[in-house]
Amino acid sequence: MARTDLVGREAELRALVRAVEEAFRGEGSAAVVAGDPGIGKTFLLSVLRARVEELGGLVLTGRASEFEERPLGPFVDALEAHLRSLDGDLLDELTAADRVELAALLPSLDVPATPDAPDATGGRRAGTPEQRVDGYAAIRSVLEVLSRRRPLVLVLDDLHWADRSSLELFGYLLRRPGRARVLLVGAYRPRQVDADLAADVARAVYDGTARYVEVQPLDAAQTAELMGVGDGDSVADLHRVTGGNPFYLLTLSGATTRLGGAADGLPPAISQAILAELDRSGPARGFAEAAAVVGDPFGLDLVGWVAEVDDESAYDLIDRLVRRGIVESGDVPRQFAFRHPLVRRAVYDALPPGRRLVLHERCAAGLAELGAPAPDLAGHLEHSARPGDLVAVDVLTEAAALTAGRAPETAVRWLRAALRLLPAAAGREPRLRLVRRLPPLLAALGRPEAALDAAVEALGLASDDESRVELALTCVAIEQGLGRYADAHARLVGTLEGLDGGELAVSVMIAMVMDAFYDRDAGAVGTWTSAAVAEAERLQRPVLSAAAHAAAAFAHALGGETATAQAHLGSALAVLPTLTEEDHVRRLDVLGGITGAELYLDRYDDCIEHAARGLAYARAAGDLWVMPTLGPAYGTALWVAGRVEDSVRHCDAMVEAARAARRPETTAWGLFNLAFAQAVAGRLDEALGHAQESLTLAESRADSVITTWAGAVLSFVECERGRPEAALETLYARCGGPGLDGIPGGWRTYLFDTAVRAHLALGDHASAEAAAARASARAEAVGLPFASALAHRAQAACAHAAGEHARAVEEALAAAADADRAGARVDAARARVLAGRARHALGDEGGAVVLWTEAAEVLDACGSVRFRDEAERELGRVGRRPHRRTTVGSGAAGLAALTAREREIADLVVDRLTNPEIARRTYLSTKTVESHLRNIFRKVGVASRTELARLVDAER
Ligand SMILES: Nc1ncnc2c1ncn2[C@@H]1O[C@H](COP(=O)(O)OP(=O)(O)OP(=O)(O)O)[C@@H](O)[C@H]1O
Ligand SMILES: [Mg+2]
Known part of the structure; x- marks a missing residue:
């Protein structure tokens, strides 16, 4: 007799139970169960369920099915019934925004709308990557909230069939292990699984955040055990022909067929065995066929209707199928499922095409x-x-x-x-109605070529001017995103020719302004700016004037023409109060241009305010990439203004959305913004990884301003990491030589300041002076406060290095004052640290301490941890205690800030274990242990294992 209890699998189960235990200790992690069809993944997970329950945990399971592609199906299955069975107060623990997202993702939950956070999209969701990612974050919150009541194992089975959104969500959760008591488990057939998911899993396994459990074929002895027979020739034969696959073994038990055919997919002999079993159930075969088409699981009543049998017969037929082990009853009344997906597959595949239809x-x-x-x-x-x-x-x-x-x-x-x-x-109209929906969807899916094809097709079908212009601009945006500037230009020229002025013409002219900017054609920028503004004014439409002026302001600001840019910005801002919400949603380029201009005109607080509004409107319009400036401008302005962690969070979400959209260009753009913010926060390892990834991505595409910026940020990170040579090499190679001509506007001074520090670190005072002189010249040319602050700071650093401390104090304080004027809190404080050093060198310790103390406090409040530590080190050197911290701290406070995993590692350090020993003990890679240790040292503020051990010991 074949066995129904688990054969073998001790090691696999042990690994999974260990993952569960770790997760339940709050080291949220993941496990992946991989193996061929029928090898025993689902069975293993069902055995795991009992073990989890013994540990006091809750298992929620969902699975994808082969022919039905239900959006987020596995997650919906796993969560919905459970959430509905809970009382409402679980939802109270979610933020209002999360509830809105949840309502959109799991509509059948009927999450009540909250008046304080109405759905900004008014229920219209275009499925932008940002919206998807917001939804994923909401699901993550739900898991966290659930796990507070009872630790949780979320099993997603058959991921090789999952819809794209489920895969994205799984990858999203995998990349964010978190500290909730949740174990995420995915099971799939590795040969059939989505390549991106496989890559996500590989990365998580490498990082030590996920375990990979491979389910192997049974060996000969286990085969004998499973089949309930002794070892012998027949078992050896069975083992050979089935390759130790339990599903094949169990299907063949009783049958005497010899197996042939593929190891992947369903061998013909196996489907024959299943169909033979089905035939033995007589008239129920037709019923099973109807069920295979209806779905898996399937509702009895619908199958009865489809198979054209009455209720009585349906009961009889389903009973026969259950008796034969073809189907089993499901979790819901009157619902059934095939015993195994492979059984359904065999039945469905055997259907003649006509009958299937x-x-x-x-x-x-x-x-x-x-x-x-x-x-x-x-x-x-x-x-x-x-x-x-x-x-x-x-x-x-x-x-x-x-x-x-x-x-x-x-x-x-x-x-x-x-x-x-x-x-x-x-005719054309109905076709156009369908085709024009495709480009945004395809673009959101990261298939710009297909999006362009669809947009071009739609353009060919359009007969009225409005549709024509809208679709042409869609094509242009995609073409620019693909780096096909010449095509975009020709299309714009062609589109404009067919128009005789009016609003549509203004839209095209505005697009021409940015087109000219991409083309680095300053003359054309001026021409199209004037043309757009003139036509907008002639039409006396404020929203058009605002859009034209905003685009002009942005383009001129990028070009470093501050006065012209400011005049246009002023005109745009003057109109702003008269615009309605509808105006903004329809013309996102108004706030898009304004925030771009503000970012490059050193008006950070305004930029934050306008970008936040713009992003909200973009959400409502359902497309966050029509104005690609909004997200990056917001992220940068946030950290400049001292909201460093907010910036990191925003940029992280931006990157995640771009990844979900599979847009390499946009991902590269998001990544360098994220790296910049992380570097300012002092998270240099992460910053380095992201800057490098950004540069690699950008370089593999067209040479663009993204490459320049990615190089600039990488250089900044290298400089902070104490690798000045690498910093300079990258900087000058990527950003247009010693003049840094590739960096637009006043921001060039930021990188001159970086160059100065790198040159000084190498002892090359002459080059540092030269870079500082260029910074001053640039600051002079643009006449902007932040640029001026950075030029002064660069000069101060040179003066300090040359021993001219009085001049250094003067320059550094001028830098701080200018930065204050621009609202650039982090850089103002950094200038004060430098001023303090120069003061101290002049013998004025009291004055230095005042500057350092203020700087440390500001940097701490901004979340700029490394720069704060720098200020505190200066204080420490003159015997002053650093001020009280508000964020992670040193010593005992630092210990409290450790994650459970970090604490475990810290304890093992006290026990004098080496890194490889710790790695073995914790099932992590040595590399991961090292990286944990770096974080621990930073958080606790120690420099050695001995120091760490002493602290932990003292606390024990
Ligand atoms: N170790 C085992 N001991 C006993 N029976 C097993 C074992 N592994 C699998 N089986 C049986 O083999 C059959 C196939 O296993 P299972 O459904 O778990 O495969 P799977 O890997 O999930 O396949 P798929 O990729 O098609 O979902 C099941 O009926 C199960 O009961
Ligand atoms: Mg399975």
């Missing part, structure tokens, strides 16, 4: 009769609808609209299916 058709009809929502019908219609079926076209279109927010890929498939069904005689 009929069954899908009946499914669609049955669901329509039941009033099922469009997405439920869409999959069946896709398989069965006839060309020309306009009702099916409408259903597919509606289904696409309903799923776009959660699963843009599915929406694209349904729209394409609808297009195929449209009769040729339908």
